[in-house]
Amino acid sequence: MSSDNSETRIRILKATIELLEAPQSKGVRMSDIAKRAGISRQALYLHFSTRAELLIETTFYSDEINKSDERLIPSRTAKTGVERLEAYVEAWANYIPEIYGMGKALMAMRDTDEAAAKAWDQRMWDMKEGCEAAINALARDKTLSPLYPPAHATDLLWAMLSIRNWEQMTIECGWSQEKYVKTIKSLTKHTFVREGKTE
Amino acid sequence: MSSDNSETRIRILKATIELLEAPQSKGVRMSDIAKRAGISRQALYLHFSTRAELLIETTFYSDEINKSDERLIPSRTAKTGVERLEAYVEAWANYIPEIYGMGKALMAMRDTDEAAAKAWDQRMWDMKEGCEAAINALARDKTLSPLYPPAHATDLLWAMLSIRNWEQMTIECGWSQEKYVKTIKSLTKHTFVREGKTE
DNA sequence: CCTTTTGCTTGACACTATGTCAATTGACAT
DNA sequence: ATGTCAATTGACATAGTGTCAAGCAAAAGG
Structure with a gap:
């Protein structure tokens, strides 16, 4: 195999x-x-x-x-929830360009190939677990925004970090990778970290 | 024709x-x-x-x-920027389910059919103009968040309102349409409306 | 009433891409 | 020498899009 x-x-x-x-x-x-x-x-x-x-x-x-697992080490070893969120978002954001091509090819096969769809979904599901862990770390620290319950926040973070959003912002809007990373970090922080607890 | x-x-x-x-x-x-x-x-x-x-x-x-044009009337006639944003987001959010099937079919042809890709891009571009108008209305009222310059905010709002995000939240995460609308309205307001000016 | 036009049907076929199969080759090992 | 392994070649099945020519039936128009 x-x-x-x-x-x-x-x-x-x-x-x-x-x-x-x-x-x-x-x-x-x-x-x-x-x-x-x-x-x-x-x-x-x-x-x-x-x-x-x-x-x-x-x-x-x-x-x-x-060595994609190594990328997540800084996120897992972060002390505070805020640090963990930031580290996770950054790691994932910089990983996207490397898997974008394959992702696109696999997603294009969704309709015709069950196995391809499942394989890709599995990866995205794994990634969602990272989102969940980051949100849970915020909740544990009581720094999660009160606007969204954890499960809800997880879904939302997952959507914000989706490859398609990366595609839209960088490829369609012409943002540089740096601008994308900076913006998505700012957006996730302001959305999920309770006000006044940003630093 | x-x-x-x-x-x-x-x-x-x-x-x-x-x-x-x-x-x-x-x-x-x-x-x-x-x-x-x-x-x-x-x-x-x-x-x-x-x-x-x-x-x-x-x-x-x-x-x-x-009668898709009629849906945008409340947004265009809104008095304040905040109202305009809210009306626009709501109108678009409720429009998505009706064009989702076609959108998916057209997007699936991206790789093989230039015309299909262009046709869909055109529609998304039109939609982006609505995003721009809403952001500009906020800027005019001085209620736009200082975190993002208008062009930047437009791109970001456009991404947030993308059909793929709707797909991910409703179909993949299982959110109801109501939950989606409520969340996206809250998210866009908190992201783009200057703090303290939300109401 | 006969003729033409219009809109559709049928069957055949070209093309592209995936996937399968059988026969064959060439290298390398025993 | 013989067998094995990896790859080659050519042929073919299948699915879907798009094309073409011949034909047919009903409406339109003289």
Whole structure:
């Protein structure tokens, strides 16, 4: 399965990432990936049984390369709830650009491929747990805004941090990544941290 | 063009809306639409040259039925900036469920169909003008939060009101439409209206 | 009443992309 | 030499969009 680390398999995964990360990446086809990996289209199926599986495995491989778990350490070790929220938002915000291409490809398959949809949902669900932990840390410190109960705040934070919002602000509105990070940090702080407790 | 109001054309448009609005609507095909309209698949092409064109025309037809312009009157006639923002957010929030199906179908074609993407972008751009007007009304009244310059606030409001956020909160998080409206109204007010000027 | 036009039907086909299969090749190991 | 493994090639199935030509039936118009 995903423990098969043959030469070619890695080459395919790398080729997939490169194509998905290309800015103009519209509908990456199996034949495109094969060409880039330097093998025949059919040979892809010797390693991945469907396009969806290939994309899913690619997300795992990308996590491995990016050491994505390490990014969350500052958030988990934060002392106060406010620090935790800030660290989490920053870590996630800077992670998005690296998984955006794959996310888009997987989301585009939602309608046609159940497995792809599930795989992506799973990741987003994991991310939501991070949101929940940050909100709970605020609640524990009694610094959570009284406007929203924790579960509600979690949903809202999750939505604010969605990849699609990142896409809209950076790609459609032309914001720089810095501007995005700065704004989303400010917005989440002002929305979820009780007034007067911001610092 | 869109002024051809033949019997069959209308039947096709209605069939398309019905299929797109169905909750389980996964990838509506030309043959599905034809069947529902009671004509042959090929006959669709006598009225609409491509699937993208059909979907685009369907959005126009849907606007006509929903009298979507009228929805914005309360927002345009609001006296204060705060009222205008509130009226606009409410009008748009309640409009989303009616165009969600078509939006999803058009967005799914982004990668493969340039025309579909453009048509949808145009609508979203129009909607952004409403955001801009609301923010400008706040700025004029000096009730805009000093945290964001107007252009910046416009982008942010636009993102907050995006259909994808609505989708995430209602469909994925299970919020009721009421809860969504209430929350988004509260969020936008607290974000964009200068503190102390909320009422 | 006959002819033309209009709107639709039917069947066939091109194209693109995914996925499958069988036969084959070339390298490397025993 | 023989077998095994990874990949190749060409052919084919399937799904969906879009095109084309031939035909048909009913309305329109002389």
